[in-house]
Amino acid sequence: MAVIDTTQSVLASSQQRPPIWRNSGVLKWVAQIVVLLLVLGAFWFLGSTAIDGLAAKNLTPSYEFIDGPANIQPSEGIDTAPSSAGRLLWVGMVTTLQVAIVGVILSTILGVLVGLARLSNNWLANRAASFFIETLRNIPVLVQIFLWFYVMSNTLPDLEAGEGRRFFILSQKGVSIPRIFYDDGFYQWLAFIALGIVPIVLARRYFNARQAAQGGQNLAGPATLAILAVFAIVGWFANSVMSFLGGIFGSNETAVDRVNEGGIAGAWQSIPQSLMQLLLTLAVFGLAIGFIIRFLNSRRTPAGLAKLTDDDYFRMIFAVVAAAFMTLVFWVLWPGLSSWIINSGSDFWGWLGDKFGDDRGTRPLDGMLPTVSDGRFANYGPTGATLTVFRAALLVGLVLYTASFIAEIVRGGILAVAKGQTEAAAALGLSRSQALRKVILPQAFRVIMPPLGNQYLNITKNTSLAIAVGLSDVVQVGQSVFNKNGQSLAVFTIWMAFFLACSLTISVIVNFINGRLEIVER
Amino acid sequence: MEQGAAVQAAAPPAPPTVPAESPGDWIRKNLFSSVGNSIVTVLFVLIGYAALRWLVGLVLDEERNWAAVWTNMRLLFSYTYPADQYIRIWVSLGLTLLMVGLTLGAFASQVRLSLGGLLTRIGAAGLALLVLAIVHMVDLFGLTFHSPERPVVVMLVVGAILAAIGFGGRQAVGAGSDDERTVPLFAVVAGGALAFVLFLWLVPFGRYEAIGGDVIAEPGTVNFTTKFPWTIMMALLVGGYLAGLAARAITGSTAFRLFLGLWWVAGPAFLVFLVLRDPEFDWAHIWSTDLPMALGFAIGGGALLYFLSAPGRGEVARIAGAVLLLYAAFNWLAAFGDLNLPGLGTINWQWYPFASPPAGVEGTSMLQKARISFLLLALVALIAPNFAGELRTRLRFVGAWAGFMLLMHWLITGINTPSTVQVVQPPFLGGFALTLVIAYYVMLASFPVGMMMALARTSKMPIFRVLATGYIEFVRGVPLITVLFFFANIVNLFLPNGMELSDLGAIFLGYTLFSGAYMAENIRGGLQSIRRGQFEASDALGLTTVQRTAFIVMPQALRVSIPNLVGQAIATFKETSLIAIIGGFDFLRVANQSVPSQPGFLGQNLPALLFISVIYWIISYAMSRGSRSLETRLGVGTR
Amino acid sequence: MSQDASMSIADAGMSAELAARDDVIVCDGVKKWFGDFQALRGVDVTVKDREVMVVLGPSGSGKSTLIRCINRLEAHQEGRIIVDGIELTNDLRNIDKIRSEVGMVFQQFNLFPHLTVLDNITLAPIWVRKKARSEAEKRAMELLERVGIPEQAEKYPGQLSGGQQQRVAIARSLAMEPKIMLFDEPTSALDPEMISEVLDVMKDLAREGMTMVCVTHEMGFAREVADRIVFMESGDIVEVGTPEHFFTNPTEDRTKLFLSQIL
């Protein structure tokens, strides 16, 4: 009994809450909230100083310049006489994306080849690859781009003067080859081919059923191809029957004021702003509540709800706060967002509608030879596909530099896998190349993928060095825009949004591929 | 020298010569072991021939005027630093080389290089020169043979000599295993320095100089104003090494390590801001204001920290730190002047004495120093209990604070004092010197940023994690050039009245914040490699979070991250070249713009660009090799 | 009423002499969740001064979780834990006190690989106990002497054998002069020939009167030095008793099953 007494007295004596300045649970959250407030406060103060300063210079940040005139011509791109500053930025973005995508493809091919050569047991190949890697990756990529630019413009032949069309032109100003491009009827043609889906589905169903019943060869595949071909051929000539779609989608060109666009575009336009705000609010709260319900469900045990920790509460509170904040954004901070969404929706349908119509030509595709006028590549009208020396220097510089990193990644990945697996493969009697193709490469791919994704990100970001050679990518045109109108803050946010979107896309793709690889593995 | 380096850049590492094999066997085994192998060999011979021939042709082409490089050496390396004050450059370089020597002598003296490997490398370099010369002379496709011009003859002769020394020496040393005969690092450093000096004094490289606008390019050995200082520089390097060797007895001592560490953190800043920049100090102001203020913070702050670091004052320190932190935050707020809070009216700070400089005091650097010092004091007070201990520990802690305060105040004063150096364009530093300084300090400054962010991102506290992750992923998602544009163009808009960043300061800040995000990811890799048991053992022993981080977690994490950190240092160094785009006269900008716009060298971009490529290459390559050997050394010693 | 019932389990198997001693560790209805998994389901146990308590149980039964809650490497969510009169709450002062009064030895040793053996041992005395370095080093050498490896002081942990590492880990904990030592399967990661050298050190400690809670599967050790043995399963204490009671006629079927598997 004495035992129980002492225990009871110990238990009774000390149940009390610690004072808050010693309470680790409280301090932890106080520290976090203080830091959060400091960060938000710093942003707030810095931001308001900047906006005041800009306003004093008559430069209150706004995005209105986007609809204003471009004032600047890009050196090259999908449109060399853009109608608005927004269009100009879009031209720059397309150029950036083009360089990035081509760069990714080429540097991957080259990098894998060099990486394999680096592993080759041929001494010369091995040393040459190692020389390639060690040289190129230790010189700044910007220096390399400049080097290639001057090497090309100093050593390639002059672009012969005079007008003319040729099949292939290599010169100081760049390389040009014949090009195929979409013509007016392209979208109508696509829509016509899309009509073929109905017969294709019917045919597949029929042939699948027949094979199930009678056996024999399944003709579903060939039938699909045949139907597609028929629709493509007929559509080539008859695509103008699809022009009625223009009326359904609406149009941007014919609309005098936005409400008159008609079609789906007009319908979008007539959505009231407050309805859109309401829909957005409902959507974010739906997401937040869905998250909380799913979260609580995951914490539910047969014995009732599990004890929730600070972090668990944080997650739920965070979800609600984020939703509330977004609501504030929709209604107070940036009400324009809703009308922007409405306008863009309408613009999209109008844009699509403009691809159709009776007054358009009906040829889906066309081709063109390289054209020289006034001693330079023609800037206007369809001409050949030209790789200007600016773009070539950027591309070659980026590709070689990135390839040297990819080569090391490939080599490292293969070596990481090869250690144990080569022997296992050899024990199975596979030849060296069989082992490489069937056993090692598929596994190495998983090791290689994440750092490879990083390199893709790097090459995308490094396209911004286009400005060094005067190629009109998004950074270069952005810079010219803010040099003209002083809207540096607005342009800066556009850059950020663009590059963050690119980065996000790349990491989503890489993660997706990685996920697929892991499934295959299991 | 530079030419030699360029060629070495092109030299592939030597073939592994296994003694038992005859050359014929070796070739058969490594180049023609199978049909496929033979095809690869032939293919690579052709590709290699074409590539090398193109490269040599590019360098030796008559249109390349290499005098553009040789006459502009000073411009390239130190931009327009005035000739009559050039001694400052030499003093800075000399001190740096002396300390490099000292550090090497003290810490790398056991490093020995394989003699055989060294000789093989020399021989391979010679061989590469010969191959390049021959490739240039023989036109395989046209089946013609050029008679060699002068540079090619030089290449042939030098190549032959090097190959003879290398391979001959190799034979003489004996064809044993590479590990048997080694030479100390000192011999290599001293030999290299000697070879460089001999080259300067003996080889008729040509005398190049640009005086005013006139270009001098005449035969002879290198200019006296170049070769004489460089001889002294090399002597300092070797002398420093010897001193380091002599000091080996005390290298283990904390004081010596502290001295070296302090030098490598603060020394370069001292050279840049006080020696090179030669500020015109206003001594009256210094005695009356700056010095008392620095002493006040050093002594007053020191006393406070002494009090707070006594054992058992943890809670007092927490409260004192929190109060100080509030005060520091308030101080910064006041710096922004009137604040318009929508809906809340305007906050006016006029009543607060430290909102603007007191009457009669010029400049805002004083207020700036106070703001920074208070903030630091608050942070250090918060962590003071972690470094509490017996008297000696506390005194050391207080001493470190006082020393740091004095150093910081002195440096900020130096930076804010106008320079006396008469330069054409405002930044007194340009060319390679600028590149090097920016790269060095960005690496150094981004380190604490990265460490904080990595710790926050791996922390258990969700808000810290969210903030750090947001910062890191945001920065890593955008290109450096846009960040630099932002900082170069608009960051000053964000600063309150009276605070201003110079162009280079803004670039430095932007680059540091950018680099910090990458640093954070590298350090995070190291942090994640630490097993949970290490945290648990520290906790079980009663270490505080700060102590656990400083003594247990970080040392291990950093060791693991060394390869990545060096990789990032190399990237930082290379990417400094982006400064050229946003208007700084760095190495690249000088080579790509200043040199080719000189009347005598119009359009000579290629020689200068090729030259700087070689310099960039040497430094990056040396760093990556150095890190590899450091890794192996650290890996052996401790685990 | 329920309180009484739980006490009777917690204090079962105590001799009168043991029962008369002070309580050093009191666990009262301790519950602990990991996410939605409950690892401790209301544990009641009392450890007396200078008692050696051995905790047995199948893998995953919550033995480690229990002793990690006792020095707050894990925070329990319900119930109370009182160690040497100090209640484990969010109070930082209490946590600091507990940490320096309770030593812990881990299955994986968890020595600091970048510090020498000597630095491993002196780190906490210098920075937590605020001792002078010289004093801490002197004490460290005494402890190394006691665990039998004074000659290894300047080596790094990676250069020692497992048994030596575990003895250093014990010395490291003892350097903080703890009142209580917790052992979490200290010999499970060791090669058989090294187990006894660690057990010998532990037996010495027990003989000198250290209060110890040991999770271990060394039945010989349990039989020889334990005052009481606790058997846990699925986060609950199933049975408490003297070694004699435990190894000769355990009352619970689950205990019998476990013993039959392990012996």
Ligand SMILES: Nc1ncnc2c1ncn2[C@@H]1O[C@H](COP(=O)(O)OP(=O)(O)O)[C@@H](O)[C@H]1O
């Ligand atoms: N940090 C943790 N997170 C989630 N589950 C854990 C954690 N630690 C332990 N557990 C779970 O708690 C249960 C008890 O673990 P433990 O106390 O280590 O068991 P024992 O030491 O008896 O083998 C196990 O089922 C284990 O999976």
Ligand SMILES: [Mg+2]
């Ligand atoms: Mg366990």
